[in-house]
Each structure stands twice: as C-alpha cells, then as structure tokens.
Amino acid sequence: MTDLVTDPAASGRGRRDSRPGAVEARSTGSTLGPEFSTGSGPWLFTEDGTAWFDGTSGSGAATLGHQHPDVTAAAVAQLNRLTHTGCKVGSDARTRMVERIGALSPYQEPAVLPTATGAEAVESALKIARAATGHQAVVTFRHGYHGKTAGALALTWRPEFKTYSGPQPDHVVTAELPDPRTGGTADGTARFAAGLSTALDAADLRGGTAAVVLEPVQVTEGVLPVPAVILDEIARQAHARGALLVLDEIYTGLGRAGRLFTAELMTGTPDLTLLGKTLGNGFPVAAVVGERAVLDALPPSVQTSTFSGHPLSCAAAVAVLDVVERQDVAGRARALGERLHTDLSELATRHPWMHAVRAVGALAAFDCVRDGRFDPALAKAVTGAALRGRLLLFGGGPEGATVKIVPPALLDEADYRWLTERIASAVAQAEESDGSGRI
Secondary structure (H helix, E strand, O other), X not given: OOOOOOOHHHHHHHHHHHOOOOOOOHHHOOOOOOOOOEEEEOEEXXXXXXXXXXXXXXXXXXXXXXXXHHHHHHHHHHHOOOOOOOOOOOXXXXXXXXXXXHHHXXXXXXXXXXXXXXXHHHHHHHHHHHHHHOOOEEEEEOOOOOOOOOOHHHHOOOHHHHOOOOOOHHHXXXXXXXXXXXXXXXXXXXXXXHHHHHHHHHHXXXXXEEEEEEOOEEOOOOOEEOOHHHHHHHHHHHHHOOOEEEEEOOOOOOOOOXXXXXXXXXXXXXXXXXXXXXXOOOOOOEEEEEEHXXXXXXXXXXOOOOOOOOHHHHHHHHHHHHHHHHOOHHHHHHHHHHXXXXXXXXXHHHOOOEEEEEEOOXXXXXXXXXXXXXXXXXXXXXXXXXXHOOEEOEEEOOOOOEEEEOXXXXXXXXXXXXXXXXXXXXXXXXXXXXXXXXX
C-alpha cells in the first residue's frame, strides 16, 4: 500500500514540481525580441549586455527614452515618501500633476480627470460627454484605435454608476476619414464633410450625438495624420449637433507629434483632450483634460478607480512635463520627423515599393506596395530583417503592409544614424530575400 502524504506543504511542493511552468496568456500578443533587463535612452539591454534599439518606444510611451534620469529620480524620491493613497484620498503629487497639466493645456479654466490607463481615459470622456450633452450616441472613424476595454460596468450592481456608460453597439456610428496615403483634394474634403454629416444624422437618430471621437494621427493603424482643415470641419459639425469633440491625444500629445497639443493647429479647441503614454514615460498614468464646466457635468463618484491619481505615477508625470518643457520635446520631435521624412523618402527612391512615406514628429511609417498591391509579406520581411539587426519595429496598418518607426524623440546624432542605417539595411535585405524578381 502506498503511503499517503499528509504534510500539506510537502504535498503542494510535489504537485508544483511535477507541473510545467506558467506561461503568459496568448491573448496579450507575441513578444518582440528577447527578454530585456535594463534600458537607457533608445536602447534596451539583455542580461548579457547586448543592446537593442527600441524603435517602438515601449508602444509609444517612452518618448523621452527609457529610464530618463529626471523621471527615474522623481519616482525614486516619491517611492521613499508615499506610494499609494487610493483614488479618494489626495496627495501632493496628484495635485502637482493636475496643476501642471492644466497650466500647459489650451483651456481657460481647466479641469483634469486622472486615470490609470488611456483606455480608462477614453471611457471617462464618453461618460463626461453624455453627462454634458444629455445624448447617447458616439461617432468615431474607420482605422481609429481607442483601447480594448469594454463591459466591466455590465457586471457592476449599482445602477447609478451606469447612467452615463455604454455605449451599446447600436449607439456607435463609424465615419470615414480621407486616406492621407492617396493625397487629398478640395473635392475630397467636400465628400468627407458630406459623409460626416450623414454619420451624424445616423447618430442623432440613436439618442442624439454625445461625442465625436478621433485621434489627430491614427498611429496604431499606420501613422495616418488627419489634416487641420479636416479637424476643424469635424469640430464645426460636432458642435452644430450639440456634441463634444474629443481629441484622443494619448499617443500624439505632449510633444510626440511635434506639438504639445494638436489644438495648436486648429481654429478652435477640442472640448476634451485625452493624454497618456508620454505623460508617464513608462509609468501608468493618463488623464482627461477640458474646461471645468464640461468635466464637472459628470457627478461625483461616477468615475473612480483604485489607481487613478496614483502618487508614484503622478510624481513621474510631473517630472515628464518639466522635461517636455525644458528640453523642447515638441520642437525636437518636429525636427526629427522632418529629418526622418527626408531620409526615408530618399531611401524610397532606391526602393520604389516603399510607398507613401509619412512622418509627424517622432512618428513615421511607410507601406510596402508591389505590383500596385499592398504586400504584408514584404512588410514582415522588413521588420524581420530589422529584428535580426537588433532593431525593434512594429508592422501593421489597415492592410497589414505598414512598417512603423516610433523612436524616442530625444535622439543624439549617433543614435539617429544607427537607426536610419539599420532601417536601410532591413529594407535592402527584405528586397534581396524576396526572390520574385518583381520589385
């Protein structure tokens, strides 16, 4: 007879030792490159010290580069003082962040709603828009990206927390934007205006239009910039319907796209601006910003979460905002984008399948087009060759044929040359390995 194991600890150890190790759920997506241990500026390092250039900037968040010394120092100092309060207990770090964001923003009497993530900022903005307008429907745009959360409130009991939530699928209307890759004409702008009006008509029939939400550059789907004249037309039509214009600047704001705020290019000011990514330079923090009269349409306690206004992230954000101003991150990003556009365009003259080169600040991209058709395999060949050369780049785009280049904005000359040389090498390798003879 086999002896029974009666020691729970021993029994537990036996079971753990016999099971395979845990792995990350596949739903989070594949991991690009090896495991990294340290970082500095645009560089990530493996445990053995091998350096990789991060041409993704940590999904666009590390605009100042990894481990920026001012941000790290502020976080360490805050860590030694106060890490967490919860969302309903204040902190001096939280107050400083709110004041700094408001002072930099384009609003006359600004208010700031802190959140922990960009997706949470999007959902908060929709609640504010419904509260401010009394309407329900939302107009958004094809190729837009605003996060992946949905439905948590459907599982929450208290009904007053759900008053301004949703929207249900039949309350969302999708409009079309002009494709910057095909050029624009006055006629195209007129067609866009007519299409937007039709979308707003549909939204008005679904409970009235509470908000029109868009990114000034659709980064996730291929760095697709929206011209200022189109932004102004969207604002005009939204306001004519009593809706709020919500500008999702989570990716583009605070210098990444060459301006502190895209409102600098517009005739008017968006009703709500969403910030994230650069705001924390790697720390989880985001915010909704607008006029106080608009944000305060949402009643108290309707939008809270445990880690919103987290002191550690807020202290890091204040340091980020200081660097953004002091080092003119917007100006440096703008100059970087101009240089990237010039150098990528010159590279495209040697490799004509590099189609529609575009750059907006520290955001650049091109499409891989062969025989007049988008070629996702060729884009994968470019990013694969870059990876072999220790350059991290994302692909994607509406057709899966886009190569995106999103470096930190604060590059020195040597780092810039390394980046562009590796891009050129990856492009050449992709062409050489194609083997079709058709490029």
